[in-house]
Amino acid sequence: MSPVIEVVNLQKVYGSGATAVRALRGVDLSVQTGEYLAIMGASGSGKSTLLNLIGCLDVPSGGSYRLDGIDVGSLNERQLSLLRNRKIGFIFQSYNLVPRTSALSNVELPLVYAGLGRKERRLRARAALDLVGLTDRARHLPSELSGGQQQRVAVARALVNAPAIVLADEPTGNLDSESTAEVLAVFDRLNALGRTIVVITHEDDVAWHAQRTVRVTDGRIVSDTALQGAWAAR
Numbered sequence: 637m638s639p640v641i642e643v644v645n646l647q648k649v650y651g652s653g654a655t656a657v658r659a660l661r662g663v664d665l666s667v668q669t670g671e672y673l674a675i676m677g678a679s680g681s682g683k684s685t686l687l688n689l690i691g692c693l694d695v696p697s698g699g700s701y702r703l704d705g706i707d708v709g710s711l712n713e714r715q716l717s718l719l720r721n722r723k724i725g726f727i728f729q730s731y732n733l734v735p736r737t738s739a740l741s742n743v744e745l746p747l748v749y750a751g752l753g754r755k756e757r758r759l760r761a762r763a764a765l766d767l768v769g770l771t772d773r774a775r776h777l778p779s780e781l782s783g784g785q786q787q788r789v790a791v792a793r794a795l796v797n798a799p800a801i802v803l804a805d806e807p808t809g810n811l812d813s814e815s816t817a818e819v820l821a822v823f824d825r826l827n828a829l830g831r832t833i834v835v836i837t838h839e840d841d842v843a844w845h846a847q848r849t850v851r852v853t854d855g856r857i858v859s860d861t862a863l864q865g866a867w868a869a870r
Contacts, residue, residue, distance in 0.1 A: 641667035642666050642702040645700070646660055647697045663699070663852075669830075670827070679838075682731070720744065723800040724801055724803055724857065725795055727794045729809040731778070733786055737777070739770060742790075742793055743764050746793060747797070767792065767825075767826065768795075775787060
């Protein structure tokens with residue numbers, strides 16, 4: 637089986653000449669379907685640049701990237717946008733929910749952009765909310781939900797298009813310990829169902845839930861550790 641993420645000698649340089657910044661210096665990374673990967677690193681290590689490239693939010697200066705078998709480097713901006721919308725579910729630290737819109741309608745948004753009809757949108761959004769245990773909060777506004785519940789709505793929204801990977805950027809950064817445990821339990825459950833999850837984090841407690849941890853320093857992967865923490869104990 638081909639990996640869902642396959643990065644070979646990936647490089648990213650910002651600027652040119654004497655002021656050029658080499659953010660990534662030849663990264664090789666392969667992630668199989670169904671893996672749960674944590675990418676860790678200090679500020680300025682290159683992990684955010686790697687996130688942007690994996691998420692098709694930026695283009696590399698060198699090397700290659702295949703996402704679910706598709707050569708990302710061969711795509712134009714419109715094709716990249718379509719690939720991003722269809723293959724990647726994004727979860728951010730700040731939830732990014734529409735304040736005056738119900739949880740259900742927030743989850744539906746990617747399907748609205750995809751042009752699906754109202755009935756199909758509702759069915760799929762309800763199923764996604766059920767996956768994260770929030771069926772009974774479908775009609776609530778974000779302001780009526782706890783931080784952990786808001787992030788679980790964001791997870792449901794990321795899942796509603798059935799993406800090849802779920803990419804989470806510091807997903808528990810704004811949460812207290814109880815809400816963090818809620819969200820990580822959802823990730824554990826989703827991964828047990830076969831979802832591919834990539835989490836960017838600087839927190840060891842979050843990475844402990846992953847099946848595998850990659851550490852980035854000075855634009856290079858310096859360690860790649862498998863079978864640890866909560867996943868290994870399942």
